[in-house]
Amino acid sequence: MTVYADLLKADAGQPARPVHIVDSAGFDAWLSGQPEAVRTMVAAARFSGKAGEQVILPGAGAGEWLVVAGVRDRGALGPWCLARLAETLVEGSYRLVDRSPGEAALGWLTAQYRFDRYRKADDKRGPRVLLTADAARIDRVVQAAEAIALVRDLVNTPAADMGPPHLEDAARTLAGRFGARIDVTKGDDLASGFPMIHAVGKAADRAFAPRLIELHWGLEDHPRVALVGKGICFDSGGLDIKPSSAMRLMKKDMGGAAHALALAQMVMAANLPVRLHLLIAAAENAIGGNAFRPGDILASRKGISVEIGNTDAEGRLVLGDALTLAGEAAPQLILDFATLTGAARVALGPDLPALFANDDALADELVAAGAAADDPTWRLPLWDGYADMLKSDVADINNAGEGGFAGAITAALFLRRFVRDGTPWAHFDTFAWRPSAKPGRPKGGEALGLRAAFTLLRNRYGAN
Template sequence: MTDKHALIQPDRGQKSIPIHLVSKDSFADWAKGLTNAQRAALEGQKFTGGGYEVGIVPDGENWFAVGGVANPASLSSWCLAKLAETLPAGTYALAQGDPGKALLGWQTAQYRFTRYRQDSEQTGPRILLTQDAKGIDAALAEAAAIGKVRDLVNTPAEDMGPADLEAAAEALAKEHRADCHVVRGDVLQRDYPMVHAVGRAASRHHAPRLIELIWGDPKAPRVAIVGKGVSFDSGGLDIKPASAMLLMKKDMGGAAHALALAGLIMGAALNVRLHLLVPTVENAIAGNAFRPGDVLRSRQGLTVEIGNTDAEGRLILADALTRASEEKPDLIIDFATLTGAARVALGPDLPALFARRDETADAVITAGRAHDDEVWRLPLHDAYAEWLKSDIADTNNNHTNGFAGASVAGLFLDKFVGDGIDWIHFDTYAWRPVAKPGRPKGGEALGLRAVWHMLQARYG
């Protein structure tokens, strides 16, 4: 997988610029092998070997680079990202060792979202050579999945509505020879009534729909992936303040994660029967918008009193989770930008993980730590389910006491997952508010790679 967008390529002896890696502790000893002029050059750049520091060292008529990392013998995914962001355009190779996991950060560091403007800051490409051919394929596949999430989330709602998510799913299906089916209109109202109710106030151009993609051996274990696809969330009649709407183009971040994960699964030909479901709507305001106090009937048959129209994501997920459960899958995974409570609890970097089975949660957590995509488990505490009681319906979609919002949302979803099914739910931010090396500000994949590596271990 080395096309024109591949910034990591096989080392076949091409001319390259060496990169030396040092730590703060090892820098002094390493620098003893330099000339006085070279040491002075690094001193002038204030290079000390600290993490993400980058230095350029003259070497006769040429030069080499030096990068600061925590441990040159054990690189993280992001160790080389600052080098990839700041070095001049060219071809590079490590002077010692292999990049390993750091291949990913080299590729993702050079991501740019340029749909609406020219990139005035791009000075690349910067290509890294490696002898790890297998590592190249894995890193490029994961970087492409991350890029897909970023592209979808960064695109404004007018250009990333339900129809555009449908187009993305159809393109994915065509690429991997999968079957794609879309439910709209009267059939949606009949079969997925909560998806229809949430999205019915949007314009015809952004009409609600349920996207399904099926791929893989029918005899293989069935894995269902569900992604919340709210293309824009005004809050509905319980309207958000203007400041809270600024990032609501990212409320389809769960769908972006689901599409990207499906692409990884199909691209690797993982031994599963994949069932992808994306309920997608715009939570708009119009005369036919659903209201606080309305009672909606779900696909499962449960009735839901609407305590808040801004708790809409869980409604569309509920119908999709019901559909996924009908096929009795081995595992259901859902991604959603569901609650502000998860961000209050864990901040922007850590997606909240909810799971029915400890062993499944542990596998995801272990995979995330091993591949620098950490997640944090929060509880599905049964005692909180009573907060969703309704006086007139089977359940309310919202609770009013302000406690444990992410857990209560997870408990609502749990009502719509079939009994005994292994299920994990991600309440992810899908956004990076402050840039880090390899991880620019904007749309971001959080929890995606943790799940992907768990799935590879489970079904590979």
């Protein structure tokens, strides 16, 4: 397990390798000030100061050496511009010359993430420690890295070891760390109060019984904020079974729950003055004799009857009951996270979460927060004209739109039916997975939209 607090330290003048930062615009000026031997070595290494390039140069004394790293803009270091350095350098301590790393410290930390629960560690190096003169920023950066790692760990863990009880364990660990209260409703106890969660999860093995996990934290007189996460720990598609190719990554279908847990961790670690209500709807969408069927009509906590057009549209069902409960406490704000639709990935690709909101000001704040945190989202419309796609002849609503059009939008419109009137709400349809590695962001489970959401909460509520 990576201890991120050990990787970012206050600079008290301790020994460290120097790291010089250059960009393409300033490269020629930098190079012209170097000795001829250095210019020769730079030319031999074909180093030109472009983003992602690096070169090791000898220092002044025996055994001394330094690093020169290229970035896109030396004047504005982004979160990922030092990540490749942290991935490739040998263990030891490093400091940037004449500057503090700022936001770039995050990528330095996340680049050292490893998921090695099931194999021997493939990186034998020790930690690469970055020194910073901005000691006040250290806790915030470490907390962000820890939250990202939590999402990655939960999503990367296979379904046999990350079922509903394991999500409950993760929530209980979080509650114990921050003194929060946990309430869990599970199994057949869900049938009356949370019938859609019960229906989706009832075919799973008893050890993996569905449950609604609630965490409560903060003072009663603080603004109430609800975080809701889709925790489908494995999605076979139910009786509308997925092909094997589509089932391969369904261990990640609890990625929304992972995001909600990680965001709750960030809120509590930062001690934001809010009354936090975290809700995780956890279930396995399994196949069995008692599985819910296409054509079934489900009751819901909201009192809305739902015809099942497709058992593979199950995430919106469990979220519907959880969103209803969240609204009953009249929060100022509801944020939900879900790996909800393939349509969002078709529209926006794997890196860009689809954002829906019933409040324009909230949507604008989230988009701006994502841009500021280099954790972008893209707003899609809650287009009322598509609500007819969810019409049912025999129930109040169908869970799956006909024709396959606007799948991400119709899913969000379904969720909106379960949001309390007048409550600002935003929905993140996030992929929670990185199909190919980038510096600081390995292939596998990934936090997408997490830092955008936390930036919004920090901007709105500040810290004690």
